[in-house]
Amino acid sequence: MALPRARVRSWVAVTKTAHRRCSTEGTRRPRSLASGNLSAALYVHWPYCEKRCSYCNFNKYIPRSVDEAAMERCLVTETRTLLQLSRVQRVESVFFGGGTPSLASPHTVAAVLEAVAQETHLPADSEVTLEVNPTSAPGSRLVAFGAAGVNRLSIGLQSLNDTELQLLGRTHSASDALRTLAEARHLFPGRVSVDLMLGLPAQQVGPWLRQLQELLLHCDDHVSLYQLSLERGTALFTQVQQGTLPAPDPDLAAEMYLEGRIVLRESGFRQYEVSNFARNGALSTHNWTYWQCGQYLGVGPGAHGRFIPQGAGVHTREARIQTLEPDNWMKEVMLFGHGTRKRTPLGKLELLEEVLAMGLRTDMGITHQGSSVFLGRSGCVGFPAADPSASTPQGLAAEMPFPCARRMTLCLCVPS
Ligand SMILES: C[S@@+](CC[C@H](N)C(=O)[O-])C[C@H]1O[C@@H](n2cnc3c(N)ncnc32)[C@H](O)[C@@H]1O
Numbered sequence: 001m002a003l004p005r006a007r008v009r010s011w012v013a014v015t016k017t018a019h020r021r022c023s024t025e026g027t028r029r030p031r032s033l034a035s036g037n038l039s040a041a042l043y044v045h046w047p048y049c050e051k052r053c054s055y056c057n058f059n060k061y062i063p064r065s066v067d068e069a070a071m072e073r074c075l076v077t078e079t080r081t082l083l084q085l086s087r088v089q090r091v092e093s094v095f096f097g098g099g100t101p102s103l104a105s106p107h108t109v110a111a112v113l114e115a116v117a118q119e120t121h122l123p124a125d126s127e128v129t130l131e132v133n134p135t136s137a138p139g140s141r142l143v144a145f146g147a148a149g150v151n152r153l154s155i156g157l158q159s160l161n162d163t164e165l166q167l168l169g170r171t172h173s174a175s176d177a178l179r180t181l182a183e184a185r186h187l188f189p190g191r192v193s194v195d196l197m198l199g200l201p202a203q204q205v206g207p208w209l210r211q212l213q214e215l216l217l218h219c220d221d222h223v224s225l226y227q228l229s230l231e232r233g234t235a236l237f238t239q240v241q242q243g244t245l246p247a248p249d250p251d252l253a254a255e256m257y258l259e260g261r262i263v264l265r266e267s268g269f270r271q272y273e274v275s276n277f278a279r280n281g282a283l284s285t286h287n288w289t290y291w292q293c294g295q296y297l298g299v300g301p302g303a304h305g306r307f308i309p310q311g312a313g314v315h316t317r318e319a320r321i322q323t324l325e326p327d328n329w330m331k332e333v334m335l336f337g338h339g340t341r342k343r344t345p346l347g348k349l350e351l352l353e354e355v356l357a358m359g360l361r362t363d364m365g366i367t368h369q370g371s372s373v374f375l376g377r378s379g380c381v382g383f384p385a386a387d388p389s390a391s392t393p394q395g396l397a398a399e400m401p402f403p404c405a406r407r408m409t410l411c412l413c414v415p416s
């Protein structure tokens with residue numbers, strides 16, 4: 001496909017200026033979703049990996065070869081189809097996740113962003129994140145992703161202990177991960193996140209806390225702490241079941257999490273969600289949209305989305321899942337323009353469940369913006385919209401349950 005490169009370059013150039021401005025003014029923070037159904041976040045799934053990690057049950061495939069031109073065409077086609085279907089007028093964030101999207105060509109990333117910019121408004125300061133595995137992201141590739149329009153990286157570091165990394169089946173060492181982190185910070189200052197896992201088999205609290213302390217010497221302004229979830233069907237699950245590895249101890253994992261929160265808080269991080277910590281206002285706009293029940297479109301094999309398909313004359317929010325297997329998904333996209341496998345209209349109960357489950361993950365609790373999905377535009381009358389940049393936590397992660405409970409009471413009472 002001939003890509004109008006000039007337009008990509010112009011969008012990228014404007015983006016860079018906008019981000020320099022935001023960083024110097026210190027104004028980075030998730031935008032308000034007051035624009036409601038007019039705006040959306042976009043998730044793009046790259047389904048391929050180099051190797052299967054021992055713990056992972058995400059929708060990923062280890063192919064002998066990838067027809068990237070076909071994959072790019074299909075991602076672009078489905079992006080256009082779903083944007084037209086949703087009729088959203090602006091996309092405030094794009095997240096390339098996987099699988100291992102840092103294995104994709106920067107050209108593919110640029111093509112998807114260009115399609116977004118052609119179909120709708122992609123503001124120059126939109127957050128565009130790419131998940132990065134250390135072994136597939138030398139500095140030169142990171143530069144190319146930046147030129148393609150990526151302005152935020154999320155690095156799967158997982159551990160700073162080489163024995164643990166081997167146990168997890170990772171293809172990188174701790175020093176590889178730290179090198180990638182340093183290069184990423186150099187190229188995307190203030191816009192690099194790292195994932196650190198906890199609660200691994202045989203992992204002890206003290207050594208894990210020392211890893212976290214070491215990470216703090218190197219990391220940027222965003223850290224995600226993920227407790228290992230032992231998933232059926234993974235190699236790690238089998239090893240634990242067969243007794244070749246000890247089962248992770250949930251009490252130790254809880255201790256790591258609680259102590260880790262304190263360490264991060266003492267280093268200036270705000271815990272804005274169960275697993276996510278940011279300082280200097282570097283919260284992830286994209287994930288914040290999920291937790292605020294904003295609209296999001298899911299493009300690519302197995303991607304999930306939740307939006308109102310207004311272009312089809314539908315006026316209720318739907319949960320949508322794309323076909324899982326990449327070759328089947330591509331066939332469907334080539335035939336129908338999209339690979340949506342499942343559509344579930346969401347009734348009031350499901351919407352309320354979403355508002356509660358998502359809101360309680362955040363330090364803001366249940367907010368006016370989230371509840372407006374359930375209540376309509378008016379939301380909780382008389383209750384101010386939540387400001388995600390506020391420094392006082394009020395939700396699950398907070399020590400102050402009362403404001404959150406009061407909000408829930410309001411939200412539950414208003415609908416007729
Ligand atoms: C699905 S991965 C994709 C990113 C990239 N492929 C990588 O591995 O770095 C996103 C993050 O989910 C987390 N994750 C994946 N499987 C998990 C599991 N079973 N338990 C806890 N965290 C998990 C890892 O921390 C990983 O960085």
Ligand code: SF4
Nearest residue numbers: 049052053056098099
């Ligand atoms: S953790 Fe990441 S790299 Fe490993 S198999 Fe899962 S998606 Fe692929």
